[in-house]
Amino acid sequence: MTARVGVVRFPGTNCELDVQYAVEQLGGRAELLWHGDDSTKGVDAIVVPGGFAHGDYLRTGAIARFSPVMHAVGDFSRTGGPVVGICNGFQVLCEARLLPGALQKNAGLKFLCETVALRVETTSTALTSEARVGDVLRIPINHFEGNYSCDERTLAELRAEERVVVRYVDNPNGSLDDIAGICNATGNVVGLMPHPERASDALLGSSDGLVLLKSLLAAATSRATMLV
């Protein structure tokens, strides 16, 4: 069975086709979900990709959160459906309160576009099940607001429940506790600033993102099988 991955497109999203390409290279089927639709069209997993949804006006993700598709994404996630937010998608998931905390301007006030090293901290999530704890992955970042912030209680909870999914080996943006990605309490909703789809082929300089996308496809396939 071919897993179907929905890739959300808001006005201003710009990484949806890259995600679609990478998912299809791995044998999945990727379908674009328009932000104005109030349904996830029966897909088995959802990616909220990078870009500048609704121009990032007011705050990153602040307006996108109210797009009709986000209600459907919320419902999908509450039934255990795998949802991954990449970069701007991570910011949208935080604004939508599907993940705790928020992404602030980078500490150095510079837009960062470079390949960074990430350490996998847990494999109990929809994005890391195929990886190993301690794996170091080289994956590009491309953001101005990637500085993860939350209150002390939330941070303590994230640590205690092993919900920090990936950490920067060398913190580029001032993120609290070197956090590059986190998940919800059940591990099916994951947000991360780095772009796995941009590290999906040796030609791009790294294929280290494949293990993450394969994990997502595995989660999608298992959901598809479960619902048959």
Place this chain on the structure above:
Amino acid sequence: MPAFHAHVEVTHLPGIADPAGATVERALPALGYTNVAQVHIGKTIRLVVDAPDAESAREQVTEMCERLLANPVIEAYEVVIS
């Protein structure tokens, strides 16, 4: 219904990093202002609300802050109605 002018100031919550404010704070001494501390940068939102009275205008704008204008996870806000 009378119109009320609302002035909303959105700032960082205490303890949340304000990289823009910190950068300006580091830049001011270059101009000779060596006596400046605690620079914070936020944003101002002005709007006009039709409401029966100032109190209900304030309540409504506060609700807007909670739901959209500010992100209570990292931001504080102040509403002034006139």
